[in-house]
Amino acid sequence: MxxxxxxxxxxxxxxxxxxxxxxxxxxxxxxxxxxxxxFLAQKDVQFxxxxxxxxxxxEIVKTxxxxxxxxxxxxMYSEYRELLARGDIDAVxxxxxxxxxxxxxxxxxxxxKDVYCEKPCSMTIAxxxxxxxxxxxxxxxxxxxxxRRNAGNFVLAVELxxxxxxxxxxxxxxxxxxxxxxxxxxxxxxxxxxxxxxxxVVDWDRWLGPCPWRPYNHLYVQGRWRNYFDFHGGxxxxxxxxxxxxxxxxxxxxxxxxxxxxxEGTNQGPFAVRCRYANGVELVMRDSGWLGLGTCSVRFxxxxxxxxxxxxxxxxxxxxxxxxxxxxSDYKEAMHHHVRDFLNCIKxxxxxxxNAQVAANSHIVCHAAYIAFQLGRKLVxxxxxxxxxxxxxxxxxxxxxxxxxxxx
Amino acid sequence: xxxxxxxxxxxxxxxxxSVFQKAKACQRLxxxxxxxxxxxLAALLADPQLSHYxxxxxxxxxxxxxxxxxxxxxxxxxxxxxxGVINSIGARRDAQAVDALARLLDxxxxxxxxxxxxxxxxxxxxxxxxxxxxxxxxxxxxVRSAVAAGALVCAEGLREQGERExxxxxxxxxxRPDVPKPVRLAAMHSTFAAETSLRRAR
Numbered sequence: 001m002x003x004x005x006x007x008x009x010x011x012x013x014x015x016x017x018x019x020x021x022x023x024x025x026x027x028x029x030x031x032x033x034x035x036x037x038x039f040l041a042q043k044d045v046q047f048x049x050x051x052x053x054x055x056x057x058x059e060i061v062k063t064x065x066x067x068x069x070x071x072x073x074x075x076m077y078s079e080y081r082e083l084l085a086r087g088d089i090d091a092v093x094x095x096x097x098x099x100x101x102x103x104x105x106x107x108x109x110x111x112x113k114d115v116y117c118e119k120p121c122s123m124t125i126a127x128x129x130x131x132x133x134x135x136x137x138x139x140x141x142x143x144x145x146x147x148r149r150n151a152g153n154f155v156l157a158v159e160l161x162x163x164x165x166x167x168x169x170x171x172x173x174x175x176x177x178x179x180x181x182x183x184x185x186x187x188x189x190x191x192x193x194x195x196x197x198x199x200x201v202v203d204w205d206r207w208l209g210p211c212p213w214r215p216y217n218h219l220y221v222q223g224r225w226r227n228y229f230d231f232h233g234g235x236x237x238x239x240x241x242x243x244x245x246x247x248x249x250x251x252x253x254x255x256x257x258x259x260x261x262x263x264e265g266t267n268q269g270p271f272a273v274r275c276r277y278a279n280g281v282e283l284v285m286r287d288s289g290w291l292g293l294g295t296c297s298v299r300f301x302x303x304x305x306x307x308x309x310x311x312x313x314x315x316x317x318x319x320x321x322x323x324x325x326x327x328x329s330d331y332k333e334a335m336h337h338h339v340r341d342f343l344n345c346i347k348x349x350x351x352x353x354x355n356a357q358v359a360a361n362s363h364i365v366c367h368a369a370y371i372a373f374q375l376g377r378k379l380v381x382x383x384x385x386x387x388x389x390x391x392x393x394x395x396x397x398x399x400x401x402x403x404x405x406x407x408x
Numbered sequence: 409x410x411x412x413x414x415x416x417x418x419x420x421x422x423x424x425x426s427v428f429q430k431a432k433a434c435q436r437l438x439x440x441x442x443x444x445x446x447x448x449l450a451a452l453l454a455d456p457q458l459s460h461y462x463x464x465x466x467x468x469x470x471x472x473x474x475x476x477x478x479x480x481x482x483x484x485x486x487x488x489x490x491x492g493v494i495n496s497i498g499a500r501r502d503a504q505a506v507d508a509l510a511r512l513l514d515x516x517x518x519x520x521x522x523x524x525x526x527x528x529x530x531x532x533x534x535x536x537x538x539x540x541x542x543x544x545x546x547x548x549x550x551v552r553s554a555v556a557a558g559a560l561v562c563a564e565g566l567r568e569q570g571e572r573e574x575x576x577x578x579x580x581x582x583x584r585p586d587v588p589k590p591v592r593l594a595a596m597h598s599t600f601a602a603e604t605s606l607r608r609a610r
Binding site (some may be wrong): 110111126133137138139154188190211214242292392393395396397398399400401402403404406407 | 411428431432435438439440457459460461463466467468469470489491492496497498501513519523560561564571589590593594597598606
């Protein structure tokens, strides 16, 4: 019998099939396509399946995957449970709209899959908690798509905050999307009703998933679902899931959340939510007043100095730390490092940087800020009890009933 | 929608109000609804278009009347609307619904039975544990998988309630080779975590 060298992994750089991580993708749209390319570039990944409620999307992803491998093996599904039921799939990439993120991640873990999921990872505080609980319970690996946790410039900024170069930390600043392009709190409106297309083309019921029913309009499906309350967490979740997350890390607070949330400004911007940790450090989530170092900027201020960076990879800082502002890698490489972190952890069963518990805590910060902004008043949060102190209305906003038959 | 509760209730009761208006009223009542909102919301539980919105309003309402309304709906609804109500009861961790949920484990609608198993798991407690353990012996297929997953969550709840021995026994049951693999592995994982926890009884 002749065994090809690829099977044995003997060709230079080749990974034998038995050592590859077999993956499927769910809801691969524009952002998902970028994620997909990062996974396809990894030699120890074999992408074998795609699921989408849109026929067009299924075909596009299958074509991309098949072309990459030079075969026709990528299997298409419109029902995600069929994909998750496949015993040969180790991990899934989830890049649907936000409304599906937590639910699909949880269902995937319950089927024994490891998960890489785009952000924001949850629609509510309750979903964030359920996400962390499920991945802990099932012992699965989860990586949130908060790739700045593996971007050289952001990692360096966090290190400077944590290693004392900035002195005792005073305040952490997290950039939000500018209110004029994305309000803090989205609209409650519905777009005008249009006739529903065939389920084969777009399954509208499945597109809505756990969200409240509303009449079909093609704009939602074509990507205009953002800025609607039922589907989206507004500016605060859109970028806060990245930037507040980095502030949590800088404050060595990955296992907790701030205890106070004070909203400022107007919904169309400028706006901010000023938060305070139990250790006295302030977290300011704001949409304006940045140095212009790129999207998703963060700024860390201590008693002895400050540092600010963003997606341009440029870093600015006080005179005393300027000599250290040489990140080992560019932000453009973040996605590769983040995906590698996930894949390596699948093999070692260790926790990646944006694991479920870390992501849950960061998202709870964002949701708490979001609720404070919605209510327009200061809220006090008890991280141990995961509840607002003395505010029943806010506490009732920690969760939302999911549309039948969905549950977490 | 900034109307006070009575204004929102009037929208729910107004036959001329649009689906959109009623939907938004339900969503606002989720945050501010009292006992007064329960009956008008419950009246929508059988409405295919608004049932979810009604649960949206009822699920976080801390008034006992909301729990009663959801439990009463268990006897009236079928199919996906019944599943929604079961899910809301599970989310509320309503221990008073345990017996009714136990009966639904035997529903001929397997999706209803699966929802009941999940809800019993979330409610947890010694009685729910007994019911799920019994169901694990007699159910098959997708229902059995849901029962096993529910029992896993139930065991975790037992640990939180201080019923460690009972929880560990339930994990043992779930480690049997005929239990679906993800749950079996999770039970092993949970056992290991519990046995090595610094907070364990020593």
